[in-house]
Amino acid sequence: MKKLLSLLLLLIAGYASAEDGSRLWLRATADASATVTCNKPSPVTDIAAKELRMHWRGEPVSLNIQRTKPFSQLPADSYTIRRHPKNGISIESPTGQGILYGAYHLLRLQELGQAGGELQILESPRYNIRILNHWDNLDRTVERGYAGQSLWNWDELPAVVSPRYEAYARANASIGINATVLNNVNASPQILSATYLEKVKALADIFRPYGIKVYLSINFSSPAELGGLPTSDPLDKAVQRWWKDKANEIYKLIPDFGGFLVKANSEGLPGPQDFGRTHVDGANMIADALKPHKGIVMWRAFVYNPGDGDRAKQAYQEFMPFDGQFRDNVIIQVKNGPVDFQPREPFSPLFGAMKNTPVMPEVQITQEYLGFANHVAYLAPMWKECLDSDTYQQGFGSTVAKITDGTLYPQKITAIAGVTNIGTDTNWCGHHLAQANWYAFGRLAWNHELTSEEIANEWIALTFESPASTSLNSITPNKQNTAQPNSQLSTVNSQLSTLLLESREAVVEYMMPLGLHHLFAWGHHYGPEPWCDIPGARPDWMPSYYHKADLDGIGFNRTHTGSNATAQYHTPLGEQYNDISTCPENLILWFHHVPWDHQMKSGRTLWDELCYTYDRGVQKARSFQKTWDSLEKYIDPQRFRDVQRKLKIQTRDAIWWKDACLLYFQEFSRRPIPDGIERPVHDLGRMKQYRLDIGNHENAQEEDLFVK
Template sequence: MRNLRTYLLIFLLFPLILFAEDGSKLWLRFPDSQNGISAAKIISKGKNLTLDIAKKELTTYWQGQIVELRTEKSLHYLKDGYRIYSTPEKIVISAGKQTGLLYGVYHILRLQQTKSDISHLNITEKPSYDVRILNHWDNLDGSVERGYAGKSLWKWDDLPNKLSPRYEEYARANASIGINSVVFNNVNASPNMLRTDYLQKVKVLADIFRPYGIRVYLSVNFSSPKVLGGLENSDPLNKEVHKWWKDKAAEIYKLIPDFGGFLVKANSEGQPGPQDYGRTHADGANMMADVLKPFGGIVMWRAFVYSPSKEDRAKQAYLEFLPLDGKFRDNVIVQIKNGPIDFQPREPFNPLFGALKKTSEMAEFQITQEYLGFSNHLVFLAPLFKETLESDTYADGKGSTVAKITDGSLRNTKITAIAGVANIGEDTNWTGNIFAQANWYAFGRLAWNHELSSEKIADEWIKMTFTNQQEFVNPVKDMMLSSRETTVDYMMPLGLHHIFAFDHHYGPEPWGDIPGGRPDWMPVYYHKADENGLGFDRTETGSNAVSQYFPPLNAIFGNIETCPENLLLWFHHVPWTYKMKDGKTLWEEISFKYDSGVKNVRAYQKTWDKMEPYVDAERFRQIQSKLKVQSKDAVWWKDACLLYFQTFSKMPIPYEIERPVHELDDLKKIKLDLKHHN
């Protein structure tokens, strides 16, 4: 009898287990076709793996009229793009190549899923960038630098013989939003990545990804010829070194004919590079570019460089790369972080954008939330990405936005690209937080079309991930769209930056100043708090970082009266009593900003609790729990920063805002045992 009851219980629970909403489906929660559309309703010619995937997606999920998939040579100018149009009898998806058809299929499935009007379609899509790439900072031991969703997806010890089903699921998710490239390994690269046994593992992954239109790239260690090849050095002008790279490139392309190329971090944060031998970044990049050129490969050379120096860290990449403008091969593209410091919650755009007039440039964003509460905080990053892309550099006159500089529309470039540092791990929900999936989605959609609005992207993601019910969509969308600004308010308002706890970057530590430590790794280097005021003077009388921006920005940023207030403390050391535009003093303004951030997160908690009727229990509880952590962290940030800065301002915390609940001495004792490889 007991066994019978057990079997009955299992039988009753099985549907719940089978259909549990654990977040693993991401935004691809397409409803299966009610009747199972027959193959006869899909019209297509030819056969290959990509076309097979496109037809399978339609067969399984499409619930509309007949779809014709048509390749047309005349549409090659669209690159990965496509046309979609309706006739009375059918919907036609046409493209220059099969990957375009696959992207077109995902487009109409997205329209169906978001309940958009599909009666009179007339759509032409062409991607903003040729290379739309995820940079994984995954290590060969399975750890992930700045990863907050478990260990690496890539099971190198199991490869090439044992394949995880998640490899294809990952490829499908990327293809659905137009991501077409991936770097498997950390920019702090192990030379072992180029060993033959690892290249054979990479080949297997490349074979899985290829039908989804995804090319693979590798981060490479500049010292590989010496470490792996046993050469005397890795000097890029050494003929033996050049030959080693040439032979390695030939080996790679024999295994992976469509291999994309190399991503390189060199002479930055202790990584080896050409400067070790008295050579330039151009010397190193060009040597690699020359060996990849015959195969159509490219080099993405990171501009994230800084060294112990009396020079303002924010200026160093510009100073190092500007003299090299025009000296790089045409298959080298310089990969530039969105801001001049390091993926801060808010930075001005990197002044290198547009300054390199004869060199291809690409933007690098961070999808993983290294400086934004890891996977604990809800921070929708589309507004941050858009803020950079829409920033006007004035490099070629008014309207020279970062987007137009990098997408090739203002300058002729051989190849255009955009990169995002991935937030993906082996967690069931992929990203550690359901809402963090939206940042992977947002990066892909903006890489495909940087003119999309944050609101449009949030609307799509919510409807695809949860429900189309407006009672859910609208309040959750409001939450998402305000979340980045909320986070800036409770962490580092008004242009404050890099005042995180040392090393792991979780939580506040504005007092941080380790004796003997590098100044540019310490929060006090960045906020410069003293009895007179707060902020980093980057005007002509300070570090003069403003001079790296084109007119009129240099003058706008350099004048305390015209500098945007959300960047005020980035560019100016501001007196505590300075009157802001709303009449408050700086001290009052910063106090109210911190308080506003806390209040907004609490409002998110209330909003989310009201959403319980519209969402499954498992994801509801996951997000509810994360918001509790975020709310506690917001108070932690507010109290730590206001109590610490008050020791300099000597001014009372405005009585209208909530009183601190911590003591400063207690906050200073907090030491979290967090590693890079969470």
């Protein structure tokens, strides 16, 4: 009776107390005392055992490291979970890392109310390397970061270690992330100095028991800038020796160091082309230095040069000639789309085209082009859109996922990267609902066959259900757990799941529908500025380069009569994109310059469809406010108010986007906004004069927005 009373008190406290989001999806109470045994204890299995002893409320668990038949052809971090009628639950894996993932999986099932009944689980990751990319600078600023400063306090390291470092490692391990790049791809050479490598070692030591390897972004000119050499030419013997010595130095400090991420000859950064060399020369030189230590090079394909034609074609043009020439410890890191993390892009044609070189997808978790941490935009549907796209490179069913995970092309290295949205904000991500994207990346990196809805429902249940409520769910061997979700969970999950699943499409609709892209304001990529024209700036940084609006129509002609980017896609996809009648309408302005009076599948003209779509996005943003407000009695007060405030900003911004774009494009279409569409509330002339103060935007009032 006393135990039941304490559980009820925990339940009440869980619902009544405010939360700050710092616990993420790991909110299980630590009041269990499970019996856990392990056949081969290690720092990693010790953490698995500790997690289970604190949080598992079922029968005894045995952790067994062994190589049995199920694992013979599977990655080392695969695992099984089995319930044995008389002997409790066993978690087995060839490695301690797999044991840890199995422990977190079992706890996840418990928190979801799915740990009862027969358990016969075999889990294996689709990608070997599941890595976060931090765009963190050494001064603790974060490029495209919207959640405070960098987690890494370099000034205090290695002497002072924040408890957030271990919390970060734990959160990542709980969703299967096993690697992290600590610093910005626009890297400072100083990260490779002896002083900073000692700091990196301190982080690596914390992350290691959670199965997380550390990687670093490097500046290609480090031999000259840091090492004092007269050149950084990759074919220079002294330069090659410098990199080998530096690799030896790193691995002496960090024996399990993962390797380097390289952004070279991109956006003004140095690279092998500065010396008349190629990407192959640069990547292979660094790969040779890492090879003895089993390190890898992730070489980014994000390259584009002014005046070289359609920017969307340039990565393909630059890397395809080198297919098969890279060392076997080099993998090419390719953004999901051919331009730059736009709200909607077709997949990059490099996926599948490079048949003899490992290629890894790079997605952006931080919302550089999707409203920063002010807008809710659940990105699993966006990433699934890319991963599930059929390249047709090996016939029907040759999806980007199967091309890059080793299913169709044998790859020594398989990997997927996410540019993270994590910072020092108490809730880690700047927006409570943005935590769902960190969670979703980890889950999809482990298993890209999961649906966006499945992941959303998991995250909602783990993040908003009372952490005490699962204490009341009996976990009984040999019986199916028939416990029904409580009314709070079913209400929150139903409403919030719908909101999340609609959110990314809503952002596309009120920002850049029908294949429009890169209409953002100069520099910060937040608000709309389709009229932007900076004297002397690169054309491919200007919105008009992409929308090409004129009196005849709008959109970028990438067909055979234009830039012919459609030819980079395998048949029949290239032909489908090339024909306006078969091109998907959500990409029609990406591939075609479309007349204003072109009839869409709805029967409307292109102009009317554009107006209706922008308006639909605004109405969805408004509906998100209503949905969230309806959940007030189910959500703790602090998180409710925090998200409510963000949703007000999002709706205000959605109206701003709609008005700015429609009023501007109306100057070319010379057509009225259709009846039934909410009329603009802003004046285009005032919007053109306005310059957004990002730092004060959250606190700005409506009347302040369009004052110069």
